[in-house]
Amino acid sequence: MPRLKKSFHIKARDFIRAGEASINVQNLLKSMDFDPRLIRRVAICGYESEMNVVMHGGDGTLSIEVDEQKLVLEIIDDGPGIEDIELAMQAGYSTANDDHREMGFGAGMGLPNMKKNSDHIQIESPKNQGTAVRMVFFIPEKGKTN
Amino acid sequence: MTLSEIVKALDATLLTGEDKLDKNITRCGASDLMSDVLAAVSEDCVLLTGLTTVQVIRTAMVAGVGAVVFVRKKQPPQQVLDMATEQGIPLISSPYSMFVSCGRLHACNLTGLDGKR
Numbered sequence: 001m002p003r004l005k006k007s008f009h010i011k012a013r014d015f016i017r018a019g020e021a022s023i024n025v026q027n028l029l030k031s032m033d034f035d036p037r038l039i040r041r042v043a044i045c046g047y048e049s050e051m052n053v054v055m056h057g058g059d060g061t062l063s064i065e066v067d068e069q070k071l072v073l074e075i076i077d078d079g080p081g082i083e084d085i086e087l088a089m090q091a092g093y094s095t096a097n098d099d100h101r102e103m104g105f106g107a108g109m110g111l112p113n114m115k116k117n118s119d120h121i122q123i124e125s126p127k128n129q130g131t132a133v134r135m136v137f138f139i140p141e142k143g144k145t146n
Numbered sequence: 147m148t149l150s151e152i153v154k155a156l157d158a159t160l161l162t163g164e165d166k167l168d169k170n171i172t173r174c175g176a177s178d179l180m181s182d183v184l185a186a187v188s189e190d191c192v193l194l195t196g197l198t199t200v201q202v203i204r205t206a207m208v209a210g211v212g213a214v215v216f217v218r219k220k221q222p223p224q225q226v227l228d229m230a231t232e233q234g235i236p237l238i239s240s241p242y243s244m245f246v247s248c249g250r251l252h253a254c255n256l257t258g259l260d261g262k263r
Contacts, residue, residue, distance in 0.1 A: 015199075015201070016200060016225075018201065018204075019200075019201060019204035019205075019208070020204075022204075022208060023204060023207055023208070026207070026208065036210075040189070040208070040209070040210060043208040044184050044208055044209065046208075047184065047204065047205070047208045048181065048184065051201075101179075102197075102199075103180075103197075103199055103201050104178055104179055104180035104181075104195075104197045104199065104201050104202065104205070105179070105180055105181060105201070106179075107179040107180075107181040107182055108181075109179075109181035109182060109184070109185050110181055112185075113181060113184055113185050116185070
């Protein structure tokens with residue numbers, strides 16, 4: 001039985017509300033008393049992927065599932081997908097436009113930041129079938145750092 | 147240095163966060179790219195930026211930024227002020243450019259986000 005399972009809607013191109021799902025997850029994890037460093041890593045990954053959906057994807061969902069050992073963050077959208085995942089993983093590579101940069105995004109650091117802050121990342125993006133990003137964060141044993 | 151000393155060093159205006167003026171800040175980051183802020187260790191730092199969008203506040207919330215300074219006398223929209231007030235994130239408006247604002251804080255011994263001077 002998961003300790004927590006919750007999903008939030010993400011609306012494509014809604015730059016005003018972009019990030020709300022990740023803040024909701026951050027608040028949920030705070031209420032569950034997780035290590036602040038772990039919460040920060042999850043929130044950064046959620047926020048980066050949420051911004052990717054808002055900027056490049058279609059409507060989607062951000063889901064969090066927590067069990068005794070790990071937290072799993074899954075972001076799914078029905079957009080055009082990522083053409084070249086390997087290229088998108090390179091720091092500095094970006095397909096963002098001026099609107100995205102006006103909001104402070106489009107530095108080409110989203111996916112590299114997500115890889116750096118998660119313990120495991122899996123990206124599936126078959127052509128024209130949307131994108132699914134799954135990130136796993138292991139819960140450190142009490143007294144150990146993560 | 148305290149937030150109050152940062153406001154003084156920048157001849158700045160405190161927009162929100164009067165209750166946080168005693169907060170101690172040791173590191174400083176300056177960027178208009180929020181992913182750069184998210185990629186660094188930004189907890190409890192002061193963030194200098196020329197952006198005044200809601201995404202600056204959400205980035206500050208996610209990264210744990212201690213205070214935000216808007217450079218070039220920029221005034222954020224009311225929605226941004228309300229969000230920062232609600233979240234307890236102090237906002238400051240500096241009349242100086244990004245370069246001069248950074249220089250003034252560097253002269254006050256603040257380090258970069260990586261702790262280097």
